Amino acid sequence: MAKNLVIVESPAKAKTINKFIGKDYVVKASVGHVRDLPKSELGVDEETFEPTYEVLEGKQKVVNELKAAAKKADTIYIASDPDREGEAIGWHVMNLLGGDSKKVRRILFHEITKNAVRKAIEHPIDIDMNKVNAQQARRVLDRLVGYKLSPLLWDKVRRGLSAGRVQSVAMKMIVDREEAIKAFVPVEYWTFAAKLEAGNPPPFIAKLTKVDGKKTEVAKEPEARTIEAALKSGAFVVDAITRKEKKRSTAPPFITSTLQRTAYNRFKYPVKRTMQIAQKLYEGKELGGLGFAGLITYMRTDSVRISEEALGEVRQYIATKYGDNILPEKPNYYKVKKSAQAQEAHEAIRPTSLEFDPEKIKDFLTREEHNLYKLIWDRFVASQMKPAIFDVTDVDIQNGPYTLRIFQEEAEEDDEEKPENERALPAMTEGEKLSLLDLETKQNFTQPPPRYTEATLVKALEENGIGRPSTYGQILTTIQARDYTYKHDGKFHPTHLGVIVTMLLRQSFGDIIDEKYTARLEEELDEIEDGKLEWTDAMREFNEKFVVDLERAKTEMMQVKGEGIATDEVCENCGSPMVIKFGRFGEFLACSNYPECKTTKEIAKGDAAEAGDDTIICEKCGKPMQLKRSRFGQFFACSGYPDCRNTKDPRLLKAGLPTEPQPPCEICGKEMVMKSGRYGPFYSCSGYPDCRNIRKIGGGLRVPPTPTGVKCPQCGEGEIVQRRSRRGIFYSCNRYPKCEFALNAKPVPRACPKCGAPYLLEKQTKREGHIEACNNPECGYKAPITTPEETRAPAV
Numbered sequence: 047m048a049k050n051l052v053i054v055e056s057p058a059k060a061k062t063i064n065k066f067i068g069k070d071y072v073v074k075a076s077v078g079h080v081r082d083l084p085k086s087e088l089g090v091d092e093e094t095f096e097p098t099y100e101v102l103e104g105k106q107k108v109v110n111e112l113k114a115a116a117k118k119a120d121t122i123y124i125a126s127d128p129d130r131e132g133e134a135i136g137w138h139v140m141n142l143l144g145g146d147s148k149k150v151r152r153i154l155f156h157e158i159t160k161n162a163v164r165k166a167i168e169h170p171i172d173i174d175m176n177k178v179n180a181q182q183a184r185r186v187l188d189r190l191v192g193y194k195l196s197p198l199l200w201d202k203v204r205r206g207l208s209a210g211r212v213q214s215v216a217m218k219m220i221v222d223r224e225e226a227i228k229a230f231v232p233v234e235y236w237t238f239a240a241k242l243e244a245g246n247p248p249p250f251i252a253k254l255t256k257v258d259g260k261k262t263e264v265a266k267e268p269e270a271r272t273i274e275a276a277l278k279s280g281a282f283v284v285d286a287i288t289r290k291e292k293k294r295s296t297a298p299p300f301i302t303s304t305l306q307r308t309a310y311n312r313f314k315y316p317v318k319r320t321m322q323i324a325q326k327l328y329e330g331k332e333l334g335g336l337g338f339a340g341l342i343t344y345m346r347t348d349s350v351r352i353s354e355e356a357l358g359e360v361r362q363y364i365a366t367k368y369g370d371n372i373l374p375e376k377p378n379y380y381k382v383k384k385s386a387q388a389q390e391a392h393e394a395i396r397p398t399s400l401e402f403d404p405e406k407i408k409d410f411l412t413r414e415e416h417n418l419y420k421l422i423w424d425r426f427v428a429s430q431m432k433p434a435i436f437d438v439t440d441v442d443i444q445n446g447p448y449t450l451r452i453f454q455e456e457a458e459e460d461d462e463e464k465p466e467n468e469r470a471l472p473a474m475t476e477g478e479k480l481s482l483l484d485l486e487t488k489q490n491f492t493q494p495p496p497r498y499t500e501a502t503l504v505k506a507l508e509e510n511g512i513g514r515p516s517t518y519g520q521i522l523t524t525i526q527a528r529d530y531t532y533k534h535d536g537k538f539h540p541t542h543l544g545v546i547v548t549m550l551l552r553q554s555f556g557d558i559i560d561e562k563y564t565a566r567l568e569e570e571l572d573e574i575e576d577g578k579l580e581w582t583d584a585m586r587e588f589n590e591k592f593v594v595d596l597e598r599a600k601t602e603m604m605q606v607k608g609e610g611i612a613t614d615e616v617c618e619n620c621g622s623p624m625v626i627k628f629g630r631f632g633e634f635l636a637c638s639n640y641p642e643c644k645t646t647k648e649i650a651k652g653d654a655a656e657a658g659d660d661t662i663i664c665e666k667c668g669k670p671m672q673l674k675r676s677r678f679g680q681f682f683a684c685s686g687y688p689d690c691r692n693t694k695d696p697r698l699l700k701a702g703l704p705t706e707p708q709p710p711c712e713i714c715g716k717e718m719v720m721k722s723g724r725y726g727p728f729y730s731c732s733g734y735p736d737c738r739n740i741r742k743i744g745g746g747l748r749v750p751p752t753p754t755g756v757k758c759p760q761c762g763e764g765e766i767v768q769r770r771s772r773r774g775i776f777y778s779c780n781r782y783p784k785c786e787f788a789l790n791a792k793p794v795p796r797a798c799p800k801c802g803a804p805y806l807l808e809k810q811t812k813r814e815g816h817i818e819a820c821n822n823p824e825c826g827y828k829a830p831i832t833t834p835e836e837t838r839a840p841a842v
Contacts, residue, residue, distance in 0.1 A: 051119035052153075053112060053139055055126050059158060062330030063125070065338050066160040074115055076126070080105050081138040083185065088193050090186050095585040097186055099138065109142055116143045122150045123167060128392065129346050129516070130575065134181035137173050156347075157398040158330055158340030180575040186585055187211055187567065194596055195555070203547060203606045204628045208528055211567070212513040213521050214551055214559045217530050219506060220498060221540045221548040230494035235263070236270035240450060241484040242282055242443070246472040249483055252282075252443050252450035259449070267489065274487045277445055282480040285444040293433040298350040298380035299394035299426045302515035303508045305345070305418075308425075310501040313417055314536070317500050318519035321345065323418045324395070333402070333410045335824040340398055341407075342422055346516040349392040350380040352429075356396060360430045363400045374432050396426040406823055408790065439471055443480065497537035511565030529632050542626050542633045542649065546606060554599035558592060610636065619645045648673040666692045713739045751780060755795045756805045760787035766805075768792070794818065800827040 052073045054060050060075040067073060081099040083089035089098045101109055116122055122143065124136035133152075140150045151170035155162040188211050195209035238254035254262050254273070264270050300308070302321075309320040324345035332338050352360075357377045364373050397419075404420040411419060441452040452471065498506065504518050513521060525531050530544030540548070551559050558564075567588070573579040610625030615635060617624055622639035626649070635647040650673055662671040664684040671682040671692075684690040708718040708729050716733040718741060729741040751767035754777065758764040764781035766789065778788040791807040798806055798820040806818045808831065820827035 049120045050123065051115050051121070052123045052125050053136075055132065055135060056325075056329060058326070058329040062158050062338055062340055063163055067163060071123075072115060072119070074112055075108075076112065076135060076139055077105070077108055079135055079138070080109055080112075080142060083189055088189065090189055092589070095186055095582050095589075097182060097189075101142070112139065113143060116149070119149065123153045123170065124150060124173065125153050125155070125163075125166070127346070128154045128156055128344055130177050130181040130184070131516075133174055133177035134185075137175075137178045140173060156393050157343040158328065159398050162398075176575050176577045179581040180571050183574055183581040183584055184571055187588060190585075190589065190592065191558070194592070195551075198596070198599060198603065199547060199550070201607070202550065202603050203543070206528075207543075207547065208524070209547070209551060210521075210524070211558075212517065212564065213524050214548070214555075215512050215561060215564045216503065216507060216521050217525050217540070217544055218548050218552065218559050219503070219510075219561070220525075220531055220538045221545055223495060223498060224540050224545070227494040227497065232491040232493070234265055235490050235492070236265070236267070237488050237490055238262075238270075238273065238277065238450075239486045239488070240277065240282065240443075240482060241486075242480045243483055244284075244472045244474050244478060244480055246474075248470070248472060250452060250471055252441070252452045254448055255451045256449035258447045270487055270489075273448065274485065277448060277485055278482065280445040280448070282443050282445050282450070282482060284441060284474050284476050284478045284480065285449070286440075286442040287474060287476055288440045288442075290438050290440075292436045292438045294436065295433045296378060296429050296431055297425065299352065299396050299429045300422055301348050301350060301394055302346055303348075303504055303518070305395055305422070306504050306515060306518065307501040308421060309418060310499065310504075312421065313414075315414070315418075316519075316522070317504060318523055319414075320418065321516075321519050323414050327415060327419055327422075331407075331410055331415070333407050333823075335822075336402070336407070339402065341402055341419055343393050343396050343398060345395050347392040347395060348515065349382055350394045351382065351392065352377075352396065353393055356393070357430065359400055360427060364427065364430060368431070372431050374430070378430050380429075394426075395422055397423050400427075409821065413788075441471070441474065497539065499536050499538070503538065510561045511568050512561060513564075513568070542611065543628050546611060550603055550606075554603050555592075555595050558595065610638070612638075617643060617645050619643055664690060664692050666690055708741065711737060711739050713737055753780075754793055756793040758785060758787055759804065761785040766793050789821070791819075793821075798822070798825060798827050801825040 050071045052063065052067065052071050054063060054073060054075050055078055057075045057077065060073040064073045079102060082102055083097055084100050085103075090096070091098075124139060126132035126136040126139075136152060143150065150173070152173050153163075153166035153170050155166040191211040191214075192208060195214075196207060199207040199209055240252050240254075241249055242252055243249045254277075256262060257273070264273065305324065306317045306320050309315040310317065315323070324342065327341045328343070328345050330338055330340040361373060361377065404416060404423050407419075408416050439452075443450040443452070496502070500522060503522070504515070507513055507518060507521075508515065525544070526533070529541055530547060531538050531540050533539070567584075570579060570584045574581045574584060606628075610627040613624050613626060613635065615624040616622070617637040617639065620637060620639050620643040622637050622643060624635045624645075624647070625638045626633055627636045633649055635649055637643040637645040662682055663669070664671050664686065667684060667686045667690040669684055669686040669690065672685050674681055674683045681693050684692040710716060711718055711731040711733065714731060714733050714737040716731055716737065718729040718739075719732050721728060721730045731737040731739040751769050754766045754768060756766040758766055758779040758781070761779060761781060761784070764779040764785055764787075766777050766787075767780045768775060768777055770776075776788060776790055777793060779785040789807065791809050793805045794808055795804075796806050796818070797804055801820060801822055801824075803820050803822050803825065805821070806827075807821050808816070809819055810816050814828070814830070816831045817828050818831050819829075
């Protein structure tokens with residue numbers, strides 16, 4: 047019988063640890079939190095701020111199992127995640143164990159590997175009450191704000207709304223940005239770009255930077271035309287050539303926020319999705335002959351620290367694979383920002399072992415998992431390389447009083463992003479005369495600040511010290527779920543509801559939803575974790591301010607519920623003003639003469655708003671089309687419904703895409719009809735569900751998958767076929783989605799001569815050329831593929 051009990055948070059984590067922890071241990075999962083504040087009441091004493099906890103609904107069975115296992119164990123190890131929330135979960139579990147809590151020890155590890163877990167068990171510690179209190183303070187703060195503010199919004203605006211200490215600040219930032227965009231006044235300016243040619247090719251572009259030695263500022267067209275004429279009539283002469291080296295330091299390994307931002311910018315993964323993928327990589331994956339392993343360190347971290355053991359491993363890897371000339375003399379150490387000093391014991395996000403090369407384990411990961419893992423791997427390895435060195439050439443060209451400049455960075459030899467003629471400048475000498483090939487005189491206007499994307503909003507929240515990266519995914523999800531904002535073309539737009547709620551909160555709780563005040567609260571939570579501040583003192587200081595604002599808001603906050611927000615639009619049926627109202631399905635326009643007039647209209651958002659204000663006429667029956675809403679978004683429907691069922695997707699109208707009839711289905715010959723899904727409009731066979739053929743808007747006829755002759759090794763029933771996606775060609779089982787086996791390289795029906803595997807992969811690499819390789823990671827067979835031309839005997 048096992049003598050020791052190890053309690054972790056997730057069943058997946060338990061499964062991984064159970065594989066290498068030994069027979070003397072039994073591993074159980076708490077399945078996340080086991081206790082929390084009650085749902086139906088505040089659950090916080092407003093004098094002492096002492097919280098009242100209760101077992102979460104549906105968790106009593108888990109608690110009973112943990113108690114039963116604890117009674118049989120000599121020692122109980124709490125192995126929840128190494129952050130505040132994990133510490134609090136461990137403390138709650140310990141309290142629920144009652145008398146058995148005396149046997150409890152805390153173990154910490156930042157990666158789920160055999161070595162890390164064994165070391166943690168050998169050096170157990172006690173529950174860190176400073177961390178627990180920091181988490182309790184955050185939970186009580188959020189409960190006080192949410193529980194007190196939300197009913198106020200229900201009373202003043204509509205039921206079902208919510209306010210949060212951090213989510214309201216995030217929403218305020220989106221609204222503030224929208225107001226800045228609307229208030230922005232464009233400023234005209236002119237630029238000049240000369241296409242020049244020296245005695246040697248290639249031609250190049252130089253831009254006007256100075257006039258009479260001062261920075262160029264041309265605001266009006268008459269001045270621009272004068273300069274244009276002077277440049278065309280004058281002579282371009284090389285005035286000065288400056289060459290210097292420029293170093294570009296390597297970026298530090300990922301922390302939570304930088305991983306979220308980079309994954310969004312690179313793959314357009316939402317923040318929440320990135321964290322879900324990272325969680326799977328952290329908890330472990332089955333890697334065939336390599337066993338079951340956690341692939342990355344803990345993904346909720348603000349620290350860029352790397353353990354000495356990992357530093358040694360990556361430096362050895364770089365020296366072996368890339369050579370000593372890429373390796374710095376000493377490891378690269380990165381500065382930990384102030385807000386992360388409480389997490390200094392944590393590590394950055396990195397691979398747990400460089401044995402698990404991304405390409406080596408690719409077939410055991412989903413595409414999303416591989417993308418994120420390779421991103422983490424590449425960033426970690428690059429972080430310990432020497433800085434990149436570029437040769438920078440600055441050329442100043444004089445034309446009378448006008449100075450033009452070329453800014454040129456000469457790329458490294460393996461840089462294939464630009465063609466050769468764009469990378470290099472021609473050889474020039476000072477005093478050399480240049481020929482003018484073309485002169486572009488361009489009118490420009492300054493642009494308003496851009497709307498936030500998920501990546502830029504995360505960056506802004508982090509820079510302002512608001513919340514923690516581990517909570518950003520939930521924040522962004524909540525403000526969209528509450529209909530406060532929506533994303534269009536990847537950018538956040540506030541709804542009318544979001545604007546009015548933010549306005550009301552700003553007027554009554556301006557100090558509490560202020561960015562600087564919220565950041566100060568985050569600093570206080572760090573001070574609680576460091577043992578420098580009593581958590582109840584921080585709660586008391588906050589509550590004194592909050593209670594005063596709350597009482598004033600109850601009487602002074604504007605009443606929107608039932609009355610709506612006035613607009614300039616007039617009811618088409620009775621002529622009364624239309625007002626914006628908020629229902630459970632979102633905002634809409636309603637006649638202010640209700641209930642005598644019950645006219646309502648959908649408020650256009652996103653593509654529907656950009657499709658134009660002109661009345662859209664049904665091309666089938668000639669009647670006007672009206673804006674409607676479905677679970678997939680807004681669309682235009684004929685007002686002649688149900689006699690005419692014609693619909694249009696706003697995305698097509700906005701983009702001007704074709705809406706004319708399509709060629710018949712290339713599979714069954716039936717008519718193709720336009721439909722709208724969560725990812726946009728598309729053509730679908732009218733024979734659905736018997737025929738499931740679909741066609742992209744603007745795309746050609748579908749090309750059927752190409753057979754390879756290789757039987758699927760996973761299900762044993764299907765055949766591997768060649769398919770094409772937006773990312774290129776790949777190979778997968780023709781029984782998808784019942785079988786999800788996929789490959790990136792072409793399989794060929796030849797048995798491996800080394801291990802007997804039923805197929806080989808054809809690959810083309812820069813280093814090895816055209817080769818065939820075994821897909822079995824334990825085999826390692828590789829051999830060049832020779833073409834008939836290469837094997838043909840030479841002519842005599």
